[in-house]
Amino acid sequence: MAAVRDYKTALQHLESFERKDGLSVEELMDSQTRGGLTYNDFLILPGLVDFPSHEVKLQTKLTKKISLNTPFVSSPMDTVTEADMAIHMALLGGIGIIHHNCPADEQAAMVRKVKTYENGFINSPVVIAPTTTIGEVRRMKEEYGFSGFPVTENGQFPGKLLGLITSRDTQFLEDDTIPVSEIMTKNPVTSLHGITLSEGNEILKKTKKGKLLVIDEAGNLVSMLSRADLLKNQDYPLASKSATTKQLLCGASIGTIDTDRIRLAKLVQAGLDVVVIDSSQGNSIFQLNLIKHIKETYPDLEVIAGNVVTREQAANLIAAGCDGLRIGMGSGSICITQEVMACGRPQGTAVYNVCQFANQFGVPCMADGGIGNIGHIVKAIALGASTVMMGGLLAGTTETPGDYYFRDGKRLKSYRGMGSVDAMQKGAASASRYFSEADKVFVAQGVAGSVVDKGSIKKFLPYLYNGLQHSCQDIGVRSTQALITEAQNGNVRFEFRTASAQLEGGINNLHSYEKRLHN
Ligand code: IMP
Numbered sequence: 001m002a003a004v005r006d007y008k009t010a011l012q013h014l015e016s017f018e019r020k021d022g023l024s025v026e027e028l029m030d031s032q033t034r035g036g037l038t039y040n041d042f043l044i045l046p047g048l049v050d051f052p053s054h055e056v057k058l059q060t061k062l063t064k065k066i067s068l069n070t071p072f073v074s075s076p077m078d079t080v081t082e083a084d085m086a087i088h089m090a091l092l093g094g095i096g097i098i099h100h101n102c103p104a105d106e107q108a109a110m111v112r113k114v115k116t117y118e119n120g121f122i123n124s125p126v127v128i129a130p131t132t133t134i135g136e137v138r139r140m141k142e143e144y145g146f147s148g149f150p151v152t153e154n155g156q157f158p159g160k161l162l163g164l165i166t167s168r169d170t171q172f173l174e175d176d177t178i179p180v181s182e183i184m185t186k187n188p189v190t191s192l193h194g195i196t197l198s199e200g201n202e203i204l205k206k207t208k209k210g211k212l213l214v215i216d217e218a219g220n221l222v223s224m225l226s227r228a229d230l231l232k233n234q235d236y237p238l239a240s241k242s243a244t245t246k247q248l249l250c251g252a253s254i255g256t257i258d259t260d261r262i263r264l265a266k267l268v269q270a271g272l273d274v275v276v277i278d279s280s281q282g283n284s285i286f287q288l289n290l291i292k293h294i295k296e297t298y299p300d301l302e303v304i305a306g307n308v309v310t311r312e313q314a315a316n317l318i319a320a321g322c323d324g325l326r327i328g329m330g331s332g333s334i335c336i337t338q339e340v341m342a343c344g345r346p347q348g349t350a351v352y353n354v355c356q357f358a359n360q361f362g363v364p365c366m367a368d369g370g371i372g373n374i375g376h377i378v379k380a381i382a383l384g385a386s387t388v389m390m391g392g393l394l395a396g397t398t399e400t401p402g403d404y405y406f407r408d409g410k411r412l413k414s415y416r417g418m419g420s421v422d423a424m425q426k427g428a429a430s431a432s433r434y435f436s437e438a439d440k441v442f443v444a445q446g447v448a449g450s451v452v453d454k455g456s457i458k459k460f461l462p463y464l465y466n467g468l469q470h471s472c473q474d475i476g477v478r479s480t481q482a483l484i485t486e487a488q489n490g491n492v493r494f495e496f497r498t499a500s501a502q503l504e505g506g507i508n509n510l511h512s513y514e515k516r517l518h519n
Contacts, residue, residue, distance in 0.1 A: 021045065022493030025383065029352045036346030038331070039376040040502055045493040047476020056469040057479040060386045061364040062095060063274055063302040063324035066249065069093035069238040070465055071381065071480060073366060075391035076100065076253035076278055078401065078423060079415045083110040083145070085399040085457070087117045090248035092461040093238030097251040097276045097389075101418065101427035104263035107252060108270040113145055114250040115271035121197065121214070121223045123245045124271065128180060129155025130162055135176030137165055148211050150221050151184050161213060161221040164188035190215050193222045197246075200225040238465075247271065251304075253278035255432040256286035261293060274302040278433050280329060280337060280419065280445065282306040283313035291320040307368060309350035311357040324364050326389065327354045331370035333392035334417035337445045348383060355384025359484075374467035381480050382487045382494075391415070396451035397460055404453055411453040417446015463518040 005013060022045045029037065060071045072094030074081045078101040081089075086096025098110045116122060128137065128149045141147045147167035152159030163184035173183070190213045191203060200212050204227045212225040240249040251274040252267050254260040264275060275294065277287055282305055294303050305317040306326030314325055328351075330337040330344025338344040347370045355365045367380035368389035377388050394400065395415035404411050416423050421444045424431040431437045454460055468480070475492055477483045486492040497505070507513060 020490070020493055022495050024490040025352065025487045025492070025494055026490075028494040028496060029349060029383075031349055034496065036349040037496075038346045038348050039370060039379045040497065041346075041348060042379070042497050043495050043501075043505075044378065044382055044475050045495060046474050047492065049473055049476060051473065051478055053466070053469040053473040055478065056472045057481070058093075058465065058468060060480055061324075062366070062387055063304060063364060064362060065323065066095075066274060066302055068095060068240050068249075068387070070461070071377070071385075071387040071468075072461060072464060073097060073251075073387050073389045074394050075368070075389050076251075076276055077391050077416075077418055078102070078426070079413070080391050080394055080400055082401045083113040085394070085397075085401075086110070086114045086250055087248060088399045088457050089461075090114065090240045090250065091236040092457065093236075093240055093465070094461065095240055095249050095251050095274070097253055097274075099418075100253045100255065100260075100263065100278065101423060104259075104266050107263065108266040109143055111250050111252055111267050111270040111272050115247045116144065116146070117229075117248055121200075121225060121246055122229070123223045123247065124157060125150055125221065125224045127152045127155065127157045127159065127221065128165065129153075130179060130181035130184075131155070132180050133176060134170050134173050134178050134180065134183075137170055137180060138176070141167070148226070149180075150188075150211075150213055150224060151180055152221055158220045158222065160219050161188075161190070161215055162186070164211060164213065166210060188213050192217070197225075242273065249273045251276055255279065256284065256290050257432050257437065260290070260432075264294065264298075268298055268301060272301065274304060274324075276304045276326065277306065278418075279435075280307060280433055281313075281343075281435075282308050282326070283316055284435075288316060288320045291317065291322055295321045304366065306366075308354055309345035311353055314354045314358050314363075318358060318361050318363050322363065324366060325354060325358050326366045326368045327351050327385070328367065328369035328389075332368075332417065332446070333370065333372065334415065334420065334446045334449065335369065336417075336447060337419070340443065340445060348379065351380055351385050352383040359384055374464055374471060377464065377468055378471040378475075378483070381483050382475075382492060384484055384487075386484075392451065394454075394457060394460070396454040398456040407450070412450040413453065414448065415451045416448035417444075419445030420448045422448040459518065 058070050062068050070093035074085050074089050074096040076097040076099040078099045081096045081098055086098055089096035100107050149165050151163045163186045165180050165184050169183050189207050189209045193216045204212050210227045214223045216222050253276040254264050302323040304324035305322035307328050308314045309329045331347035351367045358365050364386035366387045366389050367385035371388050371390050371393055380388050396413045402414050404413055418433050421442050424442050
């Protein structure tokens with residue numbers, strides 16, 4: 001038996017070991033010896049805790065130019081992200097990518113809804129003409145989700161301000177043909193351009209009005225403040241907003257067929273911040289040409305390209321000029337691509353290899369698919385991802401499209417793959433993600449199913465946020481950025497997980513239990 005050492009020499013003795021305990025990320029991800037790994041195949045070893053978890057910073061980059069306060073992104077799927085999800089993802093510090101399995105005008109209207117849902121100044125308010133009828137105003141209320149419209153002389157923005165219509169003016173009117181000029185408020189509360197947000201807030205408080213219209217010296221409408229938005233603003237300190245316009249950030253997906261260029265023009269007009277080129281196999285000549293077109297036509301628009309799982313795929317898209325990459329092929333919870341196409345890659349290995357390469361060019365990467373819990377998010381980041389895209393984890397929340405229904409005593413919502421026959425039959429956009437738009441017989445790469453009610457993301461995202469902070473604390477890193485760098489430097493250590501280790505890490509030997517994730 002080895003001699004017992006003096007306990008005071010433990011730290012010196014540690015230094016005498018040639019290697020640190022555990023594996024470096026490079027050793028872990030050596031696919032020649034171990035094959036491809038998924039998130040469940042490994043663990044991160046604990047470090048030293050010398051700071052409180054609430055100090056852990058989660059700021060990250062979505063693209064070269066866009067930063068977020070959290071790494072959370074909702075997937076462009078028609079059972080996950082429409083306007084409501086995108087608004088709340090942005091309010092809570094992430095971003096929503098609005099799906100394109102719908103007509104272009106519908107998708108653009110959703111983008112506009114997110115962009116006009118602004119807590120601060122609304123810099124491109126939707127305006128109407130004096131000749132607009134009450135019936136049209138009611139239709140616009142349905143489309144945009146709000147009911148206060150400034151009236152300008154030419155019905156355009158910018159334009160000379162004539163008055164304001166709100167739901168109070170139209171509520172009890174039965175004749176839909178009356179023009180707004182007859183019933184609008186002709187002297188709404190206005191303020192001169194240059195006013196600060198807090199000054200505007202004070203005016204709204206004093207006047208007890210719902211809208212403050214900001215005008216220039218010539219009486220042209222410049223922007224507008226909404227009382228309800230100002231109140232909401234205080235509740236969302238992490239909100240993802242444009243630094244200049246204060247509008248919420250919004251993303252949307254498009255495909256790579258010709259009509260997608262027309263679609264994109266409409267989305268840009270609606271105020272889109274970032275476009276995600278949605279393809280299951282991103283390394284195509286169609287996508288490379290599309291990136292070049294976007295960069296030439298809309299130099300300020302950020303482009304996330306993908307999907308990719310190898311560094312060769314990534315290199316082509318980086319060379320074409322993309323501002324971010326989306327990683328994953330076959331790892332989604334509704335996905336059967338690997339089974340049917342024999343093509344794809346285990347997600348841990350895909351994220352590691354692509355991030356290793358792309359991060360050298362300053363191109364942030366998003367780990368897309370297979371995120372089933374907080375641990376998976378932490379692991380994706382430790383492998384180099386800046387953000388995570390979630391479909392299944394957010395499915396079933398209040399903000400997803402679709403209604404709840406009951407089956408087997410459970411409250412459920414639908415969740416389906418965009419490559420499922422159901423989704424491909426609904427829209428050509430979904431089929432084009434899989435290059436299937438011309439097919440007579442669809443080859444499904446996804447399934448349609450259901451998930452249980454998860455409540456609102458107003459509670460679920462803060463749960464993910466806090467969980468991520470606690471995990472970083474256990475690992476001993478003060479930020480997600482530090483997690484990436486310290487893993488790279490070999491200071492954050494890993495362990496491969498055998499099949500029995502995975503069993504051990506699960507719940508064992510209970511007669512029954514309830515798995516509640518948060519209060
Ligand atoms: P999840 O978060 O594991 O549910 O995976 C969501 C991701 O799966 C999406 O963001 C897409 O990249 C991918 N995906 C969506 N629909 C399909 C499909 O039908 N087949 C394969 N992958 C899909």
